[in-house]
Amino acid sequence: MKSVALLGLVAGLAIGMALVSYFGFAAVGNALLAIGGVGFLLIVVLHLAIIALLGLCWQLLAPPDYPARPFLWARLVRDSGGEVLPLSQLGGIVMGMRAAMLLGVTGALAIGSMIVDATLELLAQIAYAAIGLALLLWLHAGLEMALWVGLGLLGAVGLTLVFIFLQRRGFGAIEHAVARLTRRLGFAAMVETRSIHAEILSIYRRPRALTLAFLLHLAVWILSGIEAWLALRLMGASIGLASVLAIESLLYAIRSAAFAVPNAIGVQEATLVMLGAALGLPPETALALSLLKRARDIVIGVPALACWQLMETGRLWQKRPPLVAATLDVGTPQGS
Secondary structure, three states, X not given: OHHHHHHHHHHHHHHHHHHHHHHOHHHHHHHHHOOXXXXXXXXXXXXXXXXXXXXXXXXXXOOOOOOOHHHHHHHHHHHHHHHHOOOOHHHHHHHHHHHHHHOOOOHHHHHHHHHHHHHHHHHHHHHHHHHHHHHHHHOXXXXXXXXXXXXXXXXXXXXXXXXXXXXHOOOHHHHHHHHHHHHHHOOHHHOOHHHHHHHHHHHHOOXXXXXXXXXXHHHHHHHHHHHHHHHHHHHOOXXXXXXXXXXXXXXXXXXXXXXOOHHHOOHHHHHHHHHHHHHOOOHXXXXXXXXXXXXXXXXXXXXXXXXXXXXXXXXXHHOOOHHHHHHHHOOOOOOO
């Protein structure tokens, strides 16, 4: 699996560099710099608000007595890990669960609620992609592309329904896989794997929370499209909101399908160029938008991951064996 991810990363980097080189470094750079410092800061702040809303989506699935802070922080770590580090999207999800546990969320609840939250996010993404497909047909662009997208959505719906069935009826295999994963990552002691299924079933018995989380996820997907539209407007691109929503919704559907490619490098760039060509977005501007997204993620993600690492280091230091503490004191003069 690691070799596949490495090959995907190398191939993605090659594709991304080739696209920027083909359409011109200067043209792409000029389009990117057109947003300006204030515009970039506005996009960063808006994206932080989006991440906070995603954390609230997750917190809705927890019992009412759980505060929002662990879920807000864990969602920030999850997105930072998935977008900054050379990991697949699954790697970011594992980091998010770990971050939630460090702030007091039980292992079973962190994993169980994350599984349900990821499922609802996927369902909302399918609905968002369906909106994008309808917009694509309305704009009379890429009809052949729309057919393939429609088939992909049907397949995604089927896989999601199977995943929900496994969560509710046949969770044993998933639970064993989670147990193996936590052992490999070194925090199996923090996870009560036998109670994960109970947490998931408890969440599914709260339809109001599920509905609210789904609707909020869908609203956040649409807001992320508005964020991209605003970024393009700040760059000086004259493209309608409907076109941007179509591009963004289908972009993230394709990114999800390519989940094994770290950071979707190359996939994001090629998809934006392809969809932009069908909907009137110049290729250099499409590539500039992709670079803007990556710069935004780095500015947000690097400080978040640094803080998370400090928390991890502090936890390990607090749990050092007594023998280590005694060893550190060896050689200290008596009475000093």
